[in-house]
Amino acid sequence: MGDGGMLLARISKELETAGPNCIIIGPHQAEYEQLRKVWNGMVDRRPAAIVRTGTVAHVAKVVQLAAEYGALPAVRCGGHSIPGLSTGDDGIVLDLSAMNRVVFDPVSRIAEVEGGALLRHLDVAGAAAGLVTPAGVISHTGIAGLTLGGGMGWLSRRFGLTIDNLLGVDLITAEGRALHASADIEPELFWGIRGGGGNFGVVTKFRFRMQPLGPVLVGRWKYPRPAFGAVLRGYRDLAAEAPRELTTALTITSTAIAVSAFWSGSSGNAFAAIQPYGSLARPDAIMVGGQTFLELQSRNDAHFAWGRRYYAKGGFLGDIDDRVINCLLDSIATAPTPDSEFYVLQLGGAVSDVEEAATAYSGRAAKFYWVAEPVWDNPMDDSRCIAWGRSAGGRMAAISQAGNYLNEQADTGKEVSYHAYGAEKYNRLSALKARFDPSNLFRLNQNIEPDPSLAAAR
Numbered sequence: 001m002g003d004g005g006m007l008l009a010r011i012s013k014e015l016e017t018a019g020p021n022c023i024i025i026g027p028h029q030a031e032y033e034q035l036r037k038v039w040n041g042m043v044d045r046r047p048a049a050i051v052r053t054g055t056v057a058h059v060a061k062v063v064q065l066a067a068e069y070g071a072l073p074a075v076r077c078g079g080h081s082i083p084g085l086s087t088g089d090d091g092i093v094l095d096l097s098a099m100n101r102v103v104f105d106p107v108s109r110i111a112e113v114e115g116g117a118l119l120r121h122l123d124v125a126g127a128a129a130g131l132v133t134p135a136g137v138i139s140h141t142g143i144a145g146l147t148l149g150g151g152m153g154w155l156s157r158r159f160g161l162t163i164d165n166l167l168g169v170d171l172i173t174a175e176g177r178a179l180h181a182s183a184d185i186e187p188e189l190f191w192g193i194r195g196g197g198g199n200f201g202v203v204t205k206f207r208f209r210m211q212p213l214g215p216v217l218v219g220r221w222k223y224p225r226p227a228f229g230a231v232l233r234g235y236r237d238l239a240a241e242a243p244r245e246l247t248t249a250l251t252i253t254s255t256a257i258a259v260s261a262f263w264s265g266s267s268g269n270a271f272a273a274i275q276p277y278g279s280l281a282r283p284d285a286i287m288v289g290g291q292t293f294l295e296l297q298s299r300n301d302a303h304f305a306w307g308r309r310y311y312a313k314g315g316f317l318g319d320i321d322d323r324v325i326n327c328l329l330d331s332i333a334t335a336p337t338p339d340s341e342f343y344v345l346q347l348g349g350a351v352s353d354v355e356e357a358a359t360a361y362s363g364r365a366a367k368f369y370w371v372a373e374p375v376w377d378n379p380m381d382d383s384r385c386i387a388w389g390r391s392a393g394g395r396m397a398a399i400s401q402a403g404n405y406l407n408e409q410a411d412t413g414k415e416v417s418y419h420a421y422g423a424e425k426y427n428r429l430s431a432l433k434a435r436f437d438p439s440n441l442f443r444l445n446q447n448i449e450p451d452p453s454l455a456a457a458r
Contacts, residue, residue: 007048011065018061021054036087042309042382043084050093056178056204063202064176066092067441074444075202077116078142082312082410085444094202109210115203117143123297131210132293134159139298147206148197149407150361152369154262154296157244157349163194163359165209171201174437192432195361197406198445200436217270218296219261219277219288227281228329231257234280236320244349246273252328252342254335311386313393314371314408315400316363323399331392336385340374360429362403362421370396371408406446417446
């Protein structure tokens with residue numbers, strides 16, 4: 001029996017009395033091959049065991065066993081980590097997907113969300129009452145990973161990031177201890193988990209403030225390649241004057257540029273707010289109409305489907321100046337596949353209302369977030385697609401603001417994390433890591449290394 005087999009045998013014995021809601025899957029079981037997969041089809045790893053937990057006690061026990069046996073735990077909710085950090089070779093995948101309940105009070109407008117829930121679970125729960133929590137733009141994304149990295153999407157300009165609507169969390173530390181963190185209880189930990197990722201423990205429950213949202217108007221115009229320059233310059237000028245009820249985005253491929261506009265304010269102002277984005281040139285395709293928020297949230301699901309292959313490199317912009325426009329035009333001309341793209345999401349508004357130092361997330365002053373994202377299906381294209389993503393993303397990064405959004409970064413390592421947070425925040429996070437995870441048990445993430453001088457003292 002190899003090391004992986006011994007680990008599986010040990011944890012199976014330890015968890016045999018955990019109850020029917022704790023399911024252990026090893027490589028010898030038929031469902032293992034399917035369950036070891038994650039969203040990014042390029043990730044191919046073989047954990048020693050996949051443990052599907054049903055209770056907080058299960059989570060605590062698995063974390064304790066991982067520490068005891070020296071096995072790296074990978075925490076999986078939606079499995080959307082681009083570098084595949086929700087799985088790992090020879091370790092334990094802590095699969096929270098069965099812990100996906102959402103309970104909300106329409107009077108207080110507060111939702112309690114278990115750590116394995118997906119965006120669609122939260123969206124559906126609030127829809128009947130006309131309530132939302134601002135989150136991402138793909139409904140099969142996990143709430144946990146999205147939130148802990150910051151969480152940006154269509155409603156961020158109006159209501160802030162996902163973390164700006166987070167009231168508290170319950171989590172299991174590297175010692176297997178249950179903690180609550182909020183503005184009043186463990187405030188430094190609460191600061192750190194709002195942008196610091198999964199470095200400090202396994203979050204088993206989130207408490208969110210929900211926001212009222214009525215009907216929305218969505219427009220999408222697709223412009224041909226000859227119009228790219230005019231569209232980008234016109235878009236830049238319009239976006240500079242956009243009210244916070246309006247969020248816009250660009251999807252740029254080698255053949256077309258799609259301009260999307262989402263209006264969440266008063267219906268009387270809706271058409272006037274989005275119509276100018278359809279007049280930047282002569283569009284090849286037009287889609288304008290009312291949508292439910294649920295429809296909007298799921299419209300990207302098929303394009304970013306499970307099993308496709310992904311790479312991403314992104315950054316923040318203060319403006320879309322001529323250098324940025326020229327870089328976008330030059331880089332997208334060599335995109336390796338038809339679905340490879342530059343995506344640009346407008347920020348500002350409520351995101352920038354929060355002080356930079358208030359959360360671990362960095363990038364409050366940014367007006368836009370961009371990501372170079374090759375998307376492909378054939379493994380034979382891996383090398384050239386990754387090379388394009390790194391090259392195109394690197395050129396854009398050279399003219400971008402400091403900081404980064406780690407949820408959309410395929411590359412990992414201390415340099416990546418340090419650049420994202422900057423020295424002051426990274427050092428503060430490192431001290432926090434030394435307090436809650438001095439041995440760096442939780443390192444299958446965009447990792448923050450524990451301050452060695454503080455970790456040694458614990």
